[in-house]
Amino acid sequence: MRALRATPALLRLNLRRDRIKLPAWVLGIALMTMYFGNALKLAYPTDQDIANVASFANSPAAIMMSGPGYGMDNPTLEAFLANQYALYLMVAAALMNILLIVRHTRLEEEGGRTELILAGVVGRFAPLTAAMLTALVANTALVVSGTLALAGTGFDAAGSLLLLTGFAALGMVFAAITALMCQVTEHARAATGLAAAVLGAAFLIRGIGDLTAEHGSALSWLSPIAWSQQTRVFVDPRWWPLTLSVGFAGAVLVGAYILVGRRDVGAGLVAPRLGLRKRLRHCRIRSPWRCGCSAAPLSAGRWD
Incomplete structure (x- = not known):
């Protein structure tokens, strides 16, 4: 397709330009996952230690800041990690994708480089497609490295894979949301702020929904964060909630492509105030x- 012409070349360029930033993000999140796993083993060596500290997980503050608390009635190290620390790593994965997409789309347009690139034999949708493929590569690397790191500490390999896949699924959701926000405004900072605001709203909605009912309510399911947490990692593993992340990311990305074809290069749908x-x-x-x-x-x- 002409609209996607030169996408592989732009993908290689993006990966080359991010040869330091992306590995730093990916390895940082993977190593933090491994660190939390090892730290929990050292801090709570016995089942009684985990049971004592897990009583806090059922408090409103812990539910608001951590998650629905699956497995906290009979806690294990794995369940404690997934319920009390995974949310912060998910947010880090979402931020990685937000900054990545803004850097390779809106920031390039704001600097005038996208217009120069499109003046050559490059399709209209190639820059956005290359940016999304870069995000896909980064999230795939996060799944592989994070799973190996967490499983290497003695955690269940299948559960580790599901946990890290939840990170990547949330990352792709916010990559798509950021791609849409980059079509709305013509400034990189504004696009980053809008995407971060959506992330904050998702965090708040998930927290309020989890407080409303045990293990989450219908309100929780309105947040993309809940879709990754509802996989019930290490307790009652299920993959199907991640299909919501894939479907939502695909729908939002289609909207972003539609807007790319309807606006001028360098401009946003909402004109900035003078x-x-x-x-x-x-x-x-x-x-x-x-x-x-x-x-x-x-x-x-x-x-x-």
Whole structure:
């Protein structure tokens, strides 16, 4: 397809440019997962130690900040890790994908490099597709490295794979959400802020939903974070909640592609407001008395 022409070349370029950042993110999250696993073994060597500290997991504060608490009635090290620490690693994976997509899409357009690239033999959808494929490579590497790291500490390999796949699924969801936000605004900081706001809202909705009912309520399922947590890792493993992540990410990404084809390169769907300096310049070009801009009263009588 012409719209995807040169996507492999852009993918190689993205991976080459991120040859330090992406491995740092991926290995950092994988090593933190392994660290939490080893730290729990050292801090709580007996089942009674885990049972004593797990009583806090049923408090409203712990549910709000950690998760629905599967397996906390008969806690194990694996269940304690998945319920009390996995959420923070999920958020880290989501942030990795948010920054990655903004860096390879909106930031490139804001700097004018995307327009130069599209002037060659490059398809209109190639930059976004290459960015999403870069995110897919990063999340796949996270699943592999994180599973090996966690299983290497003695945790169940199948459960470790499901846990890290939940991280990657949430990462791809926010990669797609960020791709959509990058079409809305024409500034990288605004796109990052919007995607981070969605992440914060998902965290809040998940927390309120988990507080409403034991192990989560219908409100919890409105949050992408809950889809990864509802896999019930190390307690009652199930893969099907991750299909919600895949379907939602695909639907949002389709919307992003539609918007890419309907807007100008470098522009966003929502035009930014003019700052005071630009409003003054706009009034100078027209007339300080005829311009309807709100800066006209401020600028009248002091032109330079």
